[in-house]
Amino acid sequence: MDRRRFLTLTAATAALAGCGRWRGIALPIRVERPGMLEGHLLRDAARLPAPSAKVTTGTVILGGGVAGLGCAYKLKREGCDDFIVVTGPEPMGNAACGRFGEWRYPKGAHYLPLPSRESTHVRELLYDLGVIESGPFSEKPRFDEAALVHSPDERLFADGVWHDGLMPEPPDADTRRFFGLADKLKRRIGADGKKLFAIPVALSSNEPAWRTLDRQTFASWLAEHGYRSTRLLWYLDYACRDDYGAGIDVVSAWAGLHYFASRAGEAANAGAGAVLTWSAGLGEITGRMQDRVAAQRRDGFAVSLKETAAGVEALCAARSAGGWKTYTVHARRAVVAMPLHVARHVVKFTDDGADTSIPLPPQASWLIGNLHLEGFPAEAQGAPLAWDNVVYRGKTLGYVDASHQAVRAARPATTVFTSYHALGGQTPADLRRFLATASADALAGLLLADLETVYGWRLYRHAQALDVTVRGHAMPTPVPGYLDHPSLLALREADGKVLFAHGDLSGYSVFEEALWWGYRAAARVLDR
Template sequence: MQRRHFLKLAAAASLSGCEMRLPWQAPPLTVLRPGMAAGHALRDGLPAPDPAREREVEVAILGSGVAGLFAGWRLAQQGYRNFCVLAGPEPQGNAAGSALGGIPCPRGAHYLPLPSLESAHVRELLAAFGILRGNPSSARPEFDENVLVHAPEERLFINGAWQEGLLPQHGLEAEALAQIERFTARMQALREARGADGRRAFVMPLALSSQAPAWRALANESFANWLTREGFTAEALRWYADYCCRDDYGAGIEQVSAWAGIHYFASRGGHAANGEDGAVLTWPDGLAPLTRQMSATIGAERLLPGMALRVTPRGAGVEVLCLNGAEAFRLRAKRVVLAMPLHVAAHVLDLGEFGFDKARDLPQSASWLVSNFLLDGFPREASEEHPLAWDNLRYGGDTLGWVVATHQWIRAARPAQTVFSAYHALPPSTGRLWLQNAAQDELLELAGRDLRATYGRDFERRIQQVELTLRGHAMAIPAPGFLQRPGIAALRAADQHILFAHADLSGLSVFEEAAWWGEQAAHKILT
């Protein structure tokens, strides 16, 4: 093996970041590309070094995103001990967190809807961590007040003013308001809809939704087409539906299937004894506290640094060639759980042996930019009628707004510093290449676009530090046809030496779905 190839592969196994000075009063800027270099190294097929050591376990979980950690948490919770979790090139996946100026903030997912009864696995997890109090099977359990989102929860800047909530209302004409009211009623009815099999039509996890053909046929057309056919043509309503799809799926109503679009609104069925319907659970650093608590249950001795390069079935077990920095090592296990995105799994294992065809079955993925701004104080608000909320959004734009990391802090007065976290879902067709090649000033311009439009120079002068996280394959897009992929069904059903666990198996990159497949993998191992 040539030395330059080995050094390139070793470097790819770590997160890449760089710093520069900004034009805005020159605060430091850090750009992170978690997993990008390592993924490109796998894609390019660089040769792997010879392993320097070996470790044997009964079960090896490859990947420490939500699916991998949930599988490990469930094994440990049930008393299973002989397993390990390989962190991969992107520890904690889309649920990773950060801290600027000592203030925790998210690098990815930043909230969890109240889990419905169907998401029993999530309720059990929250109960184990003391977040859900009482019986996890209760229709309206009590949740920790510290993580139930505090008021004001959401606001939208539309027609020159802020309004409460993100569903457009302010300044709209009567016809648009009537369509919005009708749409809201329709989604409420669809929450209760059931198929001939008795299941609710739209639930989380997706696998427990009705399999009735009448409902699943909605996965074959775009959400935009369905909205038009149902008479939902108002610009404000379609913008809102587009925003919601981009927020959860990374793509808008033209790219997302009607089934997935409706699922966003109709599957949110959780309730709380001490919170409003539709409330969410959130932490200053997003969902990172959940991944940390799962990791603590697993135990540091079972969490291994490194990434999988190649997975090879061997007789009654599996061998995994791994790389940690410049050192290669081998894992030998009776069973292996591939808890990684499918586009990565396809490079470490021949998925064709399981009936998976990349051209037919691999979901398209969306790209994200997550931007954290450490601010010296809070920018001035134009009006006190609708003060700064946890989630803040501007109408008509193509961005996803910003959340306030210190919003959940319980204090008599505002802290001296805060972090605003801005989110952008990039166009599926061009976003990944743009993220890969964009200059840092271009990334920064996009990151601060909505915040500058809202606060102007007052925002710019308060910036102390900026961290940008680029996610080229942030989430699977549930495009038309996504429910009819035989290769995905085959990976879900795998139950021999190699198992699969990732949100890609659902086609919806959300916590409940990732955790569900981690739960299924753990169940197969435990039984």
């Protein structure tokens, strides 16, 4: 990329991050596209200034999302300080958060299911951070009441009325049959002694009879087994879009069943299906992790990584007053804790390391909108405002209320509604081209569609501003074949000077999976 084109891209990106006005009303719209400028810089091999500094350390962790912070946290916990974390273009990654007045709000992931027995890494972390108060490795740990989602937790808007829960009631025969199967699968053990469906995915059974489900889509499997209920199929599609960024006609049947059969965590002080949440979403947890390793953090992102006779050398870039500055990091080992579509532009092997040139699973695009509200819009009849609010057959995945977990005698004066939209209907490449240049108004229209269905113009009597976060490569989608994807298999097993740690290695992006790979990389560093 020449200098003129690079400066044009920089200016265009800055302009897109400005303000818009929704339908002519006084609603400032701020748009963020985290990582887009840096990602395009890597893609186009932009010319950068020569390094002005050199850092030497034992291990360099490239990426400050859940996996990178998890690796750093585990190293620190075990008494190892000989590492640094290069934060990447967006510290905390998909678990980042923002603030409006007294409220923090999520710019990505907003909840964590109760960790199952297999998720010992999650339980250890939550116990360290005080989220689990006692019995961290028991059948039913006791959790901090402030973190357990308060009632009412979920509601569904259908036929102009709010209903309790997200499944349309009453349950029909197909619905009872499917969830009866899911409950049985939660307890099923494969011939190899492992649970059929576990979190992390790496601990799931390899029994061939069940792994073959990864050869077909969830929709085709449901049709084969006679599931025809419109209400059930809507809900299963919604759940897949929520966790995987794509519907039942796209995701693997194994992944579709895994969503329901792997969620088996319990609590001594909460009912089945409870989740952990905070106003900041998972920014609450990643923020605490980040604080624990503050001394080892360095701003910037990796531009290239190569192996040397003594270990590895990473070239990193960071913003400066004059544009960019670069520095090199020399270490014995590197943990590549960045999305794999980014890693393929960064990692350069000199020996028989994993091949990052192999095509990767598709990446789903997401929008997250945080609507700042002064007061609350009047509600329709039925169930009261809940933590998670979903429109039946809606265009988005619904919205969460930032003030829901606050314990107060009366409603606060302000809040934030966070709207989620997993984009589909086009190829991932076409969607990303649209998102790269879409106007603030166009993005607002996508995010506010369901809120307008619920509240109409009443919404704008209270709206103060809308913050939009565009994630063009938000998460990998577990399409058929992802369990044995050759690139993922190779990167999972890499154990040389370069290690990989990211939720992408599991084929889909959730906190438990990303933390698992971060902890696993830390264990390999400590073993050496």
